[in-house]
Amino acid sequence: MFKKVSIALMVVLMLVSVSSARTIEGIEFPETLTAGDHILLLNGGGARVAFMNKVYVAGLWLEKAMTDPAEVMNADEAMAIRMHVTNDFFASSKNINKAFNNGFRSSMPRGDISSIQEEVDRFKACWETEIKDDDEFDIVYVPDKGVSVYKNGEFCDTIPGYEFKKSVWSIWMHESRPADADLKEGMVAGNVSAEALAAKEQLMAAATLEKEAAMAEAEAEKAAAAKAAAEAEAKAAAEAKAAKEAAMAAKTESAEAAAIKVAAAEKAKAEAEAKAAREAAKKTAAAVEAVAEPVEMTLTSDTFSDDDVFFGVNSAALSATAKQKLTAKARWMKSNPTASVAVEVTCDPRGSKAYNLALAKKRAKSVVNFMVKEGIDASRLEMIIFGEVESADNASAWASQRKAHFRIK
DSSP: OHHHHHHHHHHHHHHOOOOOEEEETTEEEESEEEETTEEEEEEEEEEEEETTEEEEEEEEEESSOOOOHHHHHHOOSOEEEEEEESOTTTTOHHHHHHHHHHHHHHHSGGGOOGGGHHHHHHHHHTTOSOOOTTOEEEEEEETTTEEEEEETTEEEEEEOOHHHHHHHHHHHHOSSOOSOHHHHHHHTOOOOOHHHHHHHHHHHHHHHHHHHHHHHHHHHHHHHHHHHHHHHHHHHHHHHHHHHHHHHHHHHHSOHHHHHHHHHHHHHHHHHHHHHHHHHHHHHHHHHHHTTSOOOOOOOTTTTTTOOEEOOTTOOOOOHHHHHHHHHHHHHHHHSTTOOEEEEEEEOSOSOHHHHHHHHHHHHHHHHHHHHHTTOOGGGEEEEEEEEOOOOSSHHHHHHHSEEEEEEO
């Protein structure tokens, strides 16, 4: 079963490629974006114009095509807006936040934003640093999480609340007072491309097969642990039986008191060994159970470099945990298509320098190949081979050096 799932997963991953981009007002936008577990489709876009100057170009990504601004504004489902600055004079921090403030007032009864003032202040703070031409801001809403803001791929803040999401989207989708009527019309064009739909379907199929593969692998490990526990129990029982038979033989050959004493000692020893075997089996089963269900990792630019990928002794193979970490990192890079990453690989100090350099290269290629299969272009991944690194002379220190570290360039 696991082998079949693995082969099917490889086939789907070979079919999935980065979706094509669409040019809107001279700016290229990807046909798909990811928001958490959601795959979003480019619904449309246009330019915000002020005093006959194009201030920024914006696109709207939804889970499905929509053409009704009110439906977009009120939908409690994942969606995103990307703003690409084209005129940093009109798109200055002061001007942008003034426009946002007017949009928030338009969304509230009698223009009173006091009930959402704290959320508004946090949202506007993401635009307070200097804004330059070609800066890109992503406004991403995920249900039960809130509205997250990113500047050039760097996370700024997440403001919770569905009601606040409606206020944010009303800036562009308001019935009578949108930021720009032509931009609003372009964003709700609903012209989702066939390429985007195909890419979404393939990515969803790949994610399903990946989960099935991980579950199959976990089940296999769990079965192996159960087998080991059964073997340990059988061994303990056999030793207990042997101890009992030895005690009976001793009883025949010597005095009854001496035989009982020997039997008691052997029985205690066998029971202790059996108990130790059961506890070891429980720990093994618990460890397997802890990884039986794959953990969904959501990374930000602040946490991307936190989790290193570790390797076994003299091995470049990727463990299930390593694959989960790499899948999460690939998902972040897909959401941040302009980011490049350095993969820094080290080894423990045992072995010759030449051997460790060769082993480090194999580990780096193993990581890069996996990321490429996840849909990341190899040109965005730089392999940096450090080889052996000095450490304390013990197994724990050596294990901490057999790793690949990821650094956003």
